[in-house]
Amino acid sequence: xxxxxxxxxxxxxxxxxxxxxxxxxxxxxxxxxxxxxxxxxxxxxxxxxxxxxxxxxxxxxxxxxxxxxxxxxxxxxxxxxxxxxxxxxxxxxxxxxxxxxxxxxxxxxxxxxxxxxxx
Amino acid sequence: xxxxxxxxxxxxxxxxxxxxxxxxxxxxxxxxxxxxxxxxxxxxxxxxxxxxxxxxxxxxxxxxxxxxxxxxxxxxxxxxxxxxxxxxxxxxxxxxxxxxxxxxxxx
Numbered sequence: 001x002x003x004x005x006x007x008x009x010x011x012x013x014x015x016x017x018x019x020x021x022x023x024x025x026x027x028x029x030x031x032x033x034x035x036x037x038x039x040x041x042x043x044x045x046x047x048x049x050x051x052x053x054x055x056x057x058x059x060x061x062x063x064x065x066x067x068x069x070x071x072x073x074x075x076x077x078x079x080x081x082x083x084x085x086x087x088x089x090x091x092x093x094x095x096x097x098x099x100x101x102x103x104x105x106x107x108x109x110x111x112x113x114x115x116x117x118x119x
Numbered sequence: 120x121x122x123x124x125x126x127x128x129x130x131x132x133x134x135x136x137x138x139x140x141x142x143x144x145x146x147x148x149x150x151x152x153x154x155x156x157x158x159x160x161x162x163x164x165x166x167x168x169x170x171x172x173x174x175x176x177x178x179x180x181x182x183x184x185x186x187x188x189x190x191x192x193x194x195x196x197x198x199x200x201x202x203x204x205x206x207x208x209x210x211x212x213x214x215x216x217x218x219x220x221x222x223x224x225x226x
Contacts, residue, residue, distance in 0.1 A: 035215075037163075044206065044217060044218075044219050044220045045155075045157075045163065045206055045208075045217040045220075046217065047208075047213075047214050047215040047216065047217065050213070050215075059213045059214070061214045062120075062214070095162055095163075100168070102168060102169050102172070103150065103151050103152070103153055103168040103169035103170075103172070103210055104151065104210035104215070105153040105165055105168035105169070105174075105208075105210060106153070106155075106163070106165060106208075107165050107168075107174065109162035109163055109164075110162065111162055112162060
């Protein structure tokens with residue numbers, strides 16, 4: 001069974017930094033592109049970033065470009081999101097998601113980790 | 120960026136009703152269109168991928184159609200567990216944008 005477990009969400013002040021982690025199990029992590037998606041309280045889903053299976057390709061939403069960095073460690077079956085220069089508008093539940101092949105759909109999601117940016 | 124416009128934004132319906140939700144894209148995306156269901160406090164769940172392919176384990180009352188710019192999610196006979204928020208998503212090009220969501224409520 002595929003499992004994705006996010007961690008690292010806390011309350012942080014504006015301008016601060018944070019690293020989120022996503023521990024994967026139940027599938028061959030190194031074979032799959034992975035994504036981060038966020039959801040602000042009471043709002044819809046916003047795609048944040050993706051990283052290819054080998055880490056060679058990464059993409060970011062304009063809203064986080066230059067501030068967030070996605071990475072992975074295939075030896076540890078783990079995905080990361082380094083978040084710098086945090087803003088109040090980054091407050092959200094952050095999900096990691098596994099991409100499947102045919103339509104690049106997100107077939108498995110974690111339960112999310114909450115990041116609150118507040119002074 | 121590709122814009123996704125879902126309609127309606129909310130919908131009231133009864134158990135047994137047939138329901139359709141539409142997603143309009145701002146440019147051609149072939150069939151790189153996926154549908155997700157999200158219940159309160161839960162992660163999104165994949166229902167339909169590639170416009171019309173039913174994800175494994177999803178009941179057959181859910182179906183998807185369309186090929187751009189209009190895509191449709193149909194629930195043929197609403198069940199109590201279907202009351203949730205539904206999102207479309209395009210994966211044709213980054214950023215992989217989502218629609219704003221359609222909240223399906225019990226009438």
